[in-house]
Amino acid sequence: MNEPSVAYRTVRTTAKVAGTFTVLFLVLLVGNLIGTTVIGPLREDRLAAMKVALRGGDPTDEQLAEIRQLDLQIRRNRVWRLDFAHKTGHALLASVVVLLVAGRLMRVLNRRPPQPQNALDVGAEQLREARVSRWAVTAGLVVLGGGAAMLVMVGAPLAFVAAEETGPAYASREDKRLQWHRFRGPDGAGVSIFTNIPTEWDGATGKGILWKAAVPLPGNNSPIIWNDRVFLSGATEQKQEVYCYDADLGRLLWTGDVPISPAAAQARIDPMEDTGYAASTMATDGKRVYAIFVTGDIAAFDFNGRRLWYKSLGVPDNAYGYASSLETHQDRVIVQYDQGHGDEDVSRLYALDGASGRVVWEVKRDVPNSWTSPVVVEIEGRLQLLTLTDPWALANDPADGAEIWRADCLGGDVAPSAIYAGGLVLAIEPYSHMVAIKPTGQGDVTKTHIAWTMDEGGPDVCCPVSDGQYAYLLESHGLIMCCRLADGEKVYEHDLRDNFTASPSLAGGRLYFLGMDGVMTIAEAGPEYKELGKNELGEKCHASPAFVDGRIYIRGLENLYCIGGAVAGDRAD
Amino acid sequence: MPQRNDDVTRRRFLRDGLWGACLAGIGGVAGFAAHKGQKVDWLWQIDPYKCTACGNCATHCVLEESAVKCTHVYGICGYCEICFGFFDPEPFDIHEGAENQMCPTGAILRKFVEEPYYEYTIDRPLCNGCGKCVKGCNAFGNGSLFLQVHHDRCENCNQCAIAAACPAQAFRRVPADQPYLLKSVDHV
Ligand code: SF4
Ligand code: SF4
Ligand code: SF4
Numbered sequence: 074m075n076e077p078s079v080a081y082r083t084v085r086t087t088a089k090v091a092g093t094f095t096v097l098f099l100v101l102l103v104g105n106l107i108g109t110t111v112i113g114p115l116r117e118d119r120l121a122a123m124k125v126a127l128r129g130g131d132p133t134d135e136q137l138a139e140i141r142q143l144d145l146q147i148r149r150n151r152v153w154r155l156d157f158a159h160k161t162g163h164a165l166l167a168s169v170v171v172l173l174v175a176g177r178l179m180r181v182l183n184r185r186p187p188q189p190q191n192a193l194d195v196g197a198e199q200l201r202e203a204r205v206s207r208w209a210v211t212a213g214l215v216v217l218g219g220g221a222a223m224l225v226m227v228g229a230p231l232a233f234v235a236a237e238e239t240g241p242a243y244a245s246r247e248d249k250r251l252q253w254h255r256f257r258g259p260d261g262a263g264v265s266i267f268t269n270i271p272t273e274w275d276g277a278t279g280k281g282i283l284w285k286a287a288v289p290l291p292g293n294n295s296p297i298i299w300n301d302r303v304f305l306s307g308a309t310e311q312k313q314e315v316y317c318y319d320a321d322l323g324r325l326l327w328t329g330d331v332p333i334s335p336a337a338a339q340a341r342i343d344p345m346e347d348t349g350y351a352a353s354t355m356a357t358d359g360k361r362v363y364a365i366f367v368t369g370d371i372a373a374f375d376f377n378g379r380r381l382w383y384k385s386l387g388v389p390d391n392a393y394g395y396a397s398s399l400e401t402h403q404d405r406v407i408v409q410y411d412q413g414h415g416d417e418d419v420s421r422l423y424a425l426d427g428a429s430g431r432v433v434w435e436v437k438r439d440v441p442n443s444w445t446s447p448v449v450v451e452i453e454g455r456l457q458l459l460t461l462t463d464p465w466a467l468a469n470d471p472a473d474g475a476e477i478w479r480a481d482c483l484g485g486d487v488a489p490s491a492i493y494a495g496g497l498v499l500a501i502e503p504y505s506h507m508v509a510i511k512p513t514g515q516g517d518v519t520k521t522h523i524a525w526t527m528d529e530g531g532p533d534v535c536c537p538v539s540d541g542q543y544a545y546l547l548e549s550h551g552l553i554m555c556c557r558l559a560d561g562e563k564v565y566e567h568d569l570r571d572n573f574t575a576s577p578s579l580a581g582g583r584l585y586f587l588g589m590d591g592v593m594t595i596a597e598a599g600p601e602y603k604e605l606g607k608n609e610l611g612e613k614c615h616a617s618p619a620f621v622d623g624r625i626y627i628r629g630l631e632n633l634y635c636i637g638g639a640v641a642g643d644r645a646d
Numbered sequence: 647m648p649q650r651n652d653d654v655t656r657r658r659f660l661r662d663g664l665w666g667a668c669l670a671g672i673g674g675v676a677g678f679a680a681h682k683g684q685k686v687d688w689l690w691q692i693d694p695y696k697c698t699a700c701g702n703c704a705t706h707c708v709l710e711e712s713a714v715k716c717t718h719v720y721g722i723c724g725y726c727e728i729c730f731g732f733f734d735p736e737p738f739d740i741h742e743g744a745e746n747q748m749c750p751t752g753a754i755l756r757k758f759v760e761e762p763y764y765e766y767t768i769d770r771p772l773c774n775g776c777g778k779c780v781k782g783c784n785a786f787g788n789g790s791l792f793l794q795v796h797h798d799r800c801e802n803c804n805q806c807a808i809a810a811a812c813p814a815q816a817f818r819r820v821p822a823d824q825p826y827l828l829k830s831v832d833h834v
Contacts, residue, residue: 117750124745127738144744148752152772155711332735334786335728375813382698384785390739428814429698430784 087300088175091168098165109154109614114149146370148537167574189399193409205619212471242403243427244359246451253626254443256398257576258355261448262429262492263538265620268581272595274636284323288628292351293574296626296633297617299357302326302376303619303626305633306364308350310341313366315355315374320624323635327363327378334385337368344394347574347615352396354446354616356406361427367394371408373427382430386410390419391442392486398446402458402471405433415441422447422460424474434474440465445486452493452512459498459512466491466510467502476580481519482508482526489532489576494539495558497524503533507546509561526562529554536576538584540598545584547577553586553602567602569594575617587614591629610634688819689808690825694792696816699777699784703793706811707775713800714775714793714808716753716768721831722790725763730786732766733781743772748778768798789829797825 077085123140184434250259251268257263274281290307299303305316315329344350344367355364361381365371372383389395389412400407405429411420420438425431443462449471450457457516458471463484482500490503497509509524535547543564546554551569556562571588578585579598583605586594591610597603612629619626624637659768692703692714703714728740732754737746742756754771757765775793795806809817820827 125736126736127745128736132738132745141744144752147750151751158710197723259655332785335730335733335735335737336786379700379813381700381813382781382784429696431695511756 076184078233078579081179084175084178084182085569086565088179090174091517094168095165095172095496098168101161102556105154105161107157108150109158113147113151113154116143116150120144120147136274166183171436178555181353188252190407190582196604234252242360248359251622252357252359253296253621254359255297255356255400255615255628256271256295256446257490257536257578258619259468260450261398261446261490261536262494262560263536263576263578263617265580267620267622270583270585270620270638271623271625272583272606272608274608274610277592277633278380281636282606283624283634284639285634286318286323287631288316289325289328290635291349291630292350292628293349293396294351294354294614294628296619297355297362297369298619298621298626299358299359299362299376303635304355304357304362304364304464304627306351306353306355308366310343310350310461313351313364313370315362315372317365317376318559318633320626320635321639323633326343327380329372329374329380330617331366331370331372331380331383333368333597334370334388336385337370340388342368342388342394344391344479348394348396350394352607353392354398356399356401358401358406358427359546360404363399363401363427364395364409365395365399367396369392369395369410370516371406371425373397373406373430373530381428384430386421387419388422388440389419393444395442396444396488398448398490400449400458401427402449402456404428404564405471407444407449407458407464407471409445409447411438411440411443411462413441421460422458422469422474424471430550436469436474436476438462438467439478444486445490448491448493450493450604457512459493461487461489461500462488466497466508473482473549474499478512478514478516478522480510480523481562482510483519486505486533488534489536492537492539494544495541497558499537499539499544501537503531505531505562507537507544507556526558527561527563529563534574534576537617538577538579540579540582543599543600545577545579547573547586551588553596553598555578555602557600564600565602574615578618578620582618585618585620585625587627589615591627593618593627652736659784671723684709687822689795689797689802689822689825690800690809691795691820691825692793693816693818693827694789694794695699695831696812696814697757697777697780697793697812698816699780699793700813701776701778702813703808704774704776704809706772706808708801708803708807709799712775712808713772713795713797714800715773715796716775716777716779716791717826717828718766718768719790719792719829719831720765722788724788724790725759725765727762727764728781728789729764733782735782740771748782750774750776750778754779756814781827790820792829794826794828 130467156461157289164222196617226398234459259439285601290309292307294306301320303320306315313331317326319326330465350367353365355362361375363373369386397409405424406427408423413419420440424433426433440462445461447458447460456471457468459468466480466482471602483502492499499509501507511524512524514522531558532546532547532548537546538546544556544558551571553567555564557564575587582598584598591612591614593608595605597611616628627634706713707713734748751772751774753769755767759765777793779789780793785788799806
């Protein structure tokens with residue numbers, strides 16, 4: 074056999090060197106990838122944990138020096154690794170090109186003139202080639218598979234992720250009627266359109282109770298429901314959280330964290346015990362859920378628990394602690410932010426964009442702090458946003474915040490929210506009276522649109538409920554008062570001999586009164602008090618329950634309960 | 647006697663195919679580079695009023711170092727002493743120590759102006775577009791920090807990978823002669 078030429082040997086050596094470098098660069102790049110995706114995040118987690126451990130403590134100089142050293146290391150490393158990846162990537166490309174060119178040249182230089190062979194040799198040669206080809210294809214597939222696996226490992230940066238938000242950007246008002254999307258459900262009226270609501274259960278034996286689940290942090294806000302999800306919030310001085318439960322199984326699906334704004338952390342808010350740190354009920358537009366806390370920190374989450382935004386509306390100046398619940402209108406969240414004494418120009422009504430938290434409109438209100446919640450209702454084909462405060466009952470246009478009408482009829486610490494029933498807006502001044510306003514006016518309607526005033530007192534906490542004929546008022550010490558909607562005349566009075574902070578509700582022609590001891594009294598709606606039964610839960614309850622298809626969701630002080638059938642609506646009435 | 651077909655063997659097919667793929671790859675890179683130099687009529691940009699600073703911009707860009715960067719409009723900035731883009735929401739203390747800073751890459755620098763004002767600047771090469779500072783400034787400051795696609799880095803992919811992953815649908819096409827959507831001082 075002939076000795077290879079000098080040119081051939083040079084090219085062969087070049088190919089070997091290029092091959093060696095290619096392998097080396099590949100190894101370095103894989104090492105760098107592991108460093109970036111595994112070691113980097115581990116260090117970052119350690120740094121985050123060290124930072125959290127500092128809060129509220131009194132760190133030593135050594136601890137601070139350690140944090141700073143680790144932080145510097147992480148930052149330097151990140152820049153170094155990026156630079157290294159770029160340079161090595163380029164070097165790898167160069168070495169591959171050299172390898173390929175050298176390989177090609179080797180073939181050219183090694184080409185031999187065809188030599189006659191006998192037929193048997195040709196056959197053996199073809200078999201050998203076939204074997205080599207099969208190996209080449211197998212090796213190619215292995216390399217491709219390896220590449221695909223690596224792509225999966227680094228998160229396939231080139232893959233398109235379908236935009237998550239499809240379909241309409243928010244649920245219609247009709248859709249909301251089938252849910253319990255806010256405090257006291259559709260229109261904030263405490264009325265469920267479902268008639269198959271349970272009437273019997275017992276916390277001691279578990280009879281009629283589908284599930285019971287612990288709620289991690291305390292809160293006096295009520296559960297809200299959207300299809301198969303239940304949302305509520307909880308908070309302490311140090312933590313603000315949102316919880317999402319599976320409505321059928323009671324499993325806690327996710328917990329969302331809402332940071333405490335620096336201003337709120339500094340202000341050290343100390344609400345009244347009855348209010349607590351999470352008094353405001355959440356709201357949903359069917360796409361996102363919103364929560365606000367006593368700190369004035371508000372946040373939005375998608376249904377998968379991803380926090381979309383959070384912001385501070387400023388630390389509220391509130392005598393007992395901020396407690397107004399949220400309302401949604403289209404894809405906006407409505408916040409009644411009454412605070413101060415009324416002369417500092419700090420009270421506001423906001424509509425925030427649900428996707429970004431941006432203020433869409435805001436209305437200044439020269440009113441003091443209040444504890445009522447806004448409701449958007451439809452009155453003669455037009456939407457009105459109703460709010461109650463001292464001294465006004467107000468209606469604004471939810472589209473742009475423009476005021477429609479106002480009536481001077483309230484005073485003191487206003488807490489029960491407005492309801493719209495039988496063509497009238499009902500507003501309560503605690504311990505004093507209830508007024509019925511015809512909501513068809515413009516401007517100041519105090520002298521023109523008050524239909525009647527009922528002067529026999531009024532609940533200080535619980536909102537009224539109405540079946541369209543009568544309004545039912547529930548005082549915190551247990552007195553039920555029933556008034557005729559047409560003229561405000563009192564029809565009956567009944568003492569439940571219990572204490573109440575949950576507002577009364579109505580479903581299937583039955584009134585539901587949930588006492589603080591967890592006893593639900595059920596009575597027939599109508600001009601006479603007719604008790605249908607009592608059910609004990611066995612846990613104290615402050616929040617208003619939620620009523621949807623065949624179920625009641627009750628928040629006790631520590632647990633969330635679902636009362637009803639395994640498949641919503643399968644209960645016999 | 648069997649005849650050997652010397653024109654197309656599988657080995658030659660594989661060999662020539664690999665070589666061809668390599669050439670096509672190099673050609674593709676050159677073509678792409680040439681394409682980058684051409685004038686483009688429409689570019690991707692982030693509407694800062696829609697962006698929720700979800701964090702996808704840092705991880706979904708086709709570039710290893712995202713083309714999205716934090717941008718600052720000084721005219722809006724409150725020059726807050728406690729800058730919520732600069733400080734962690736619950737800082738241990740109000741000073742520049744690493745333990746108090748929000749930005750994971752140390753890309754925000756601050757300079758004392760006069761009591762009680764500080765000027766904040768972004769070290770662009772360090773910023774990875776994670777939006778943490780934007781979240782802070784939007785939530786508790788006045789929103790003068792926001793994210794923008796920086797076009798000297800952007801590959802201008804026909805279908806932007808971040809746009810496809812943006813939950814707020816904040817990405818939109820803008821004319822190439824007005825490539826940025828900056829926040830303005832008087833925007834409501
Ligand atoms: S993906 Fe969209 S919402 Fe998230 S940071 Fe980027 S532009 Fe903002
Ligand atoms: S929080 Fe925003 S407005 Fe305040 S200093 Fe920082 S960048 Fe400027
Ligand atoms: S926090 Fe994130 S977006 Fe802001 S400057 Fe730092 S790296 Fe850039």
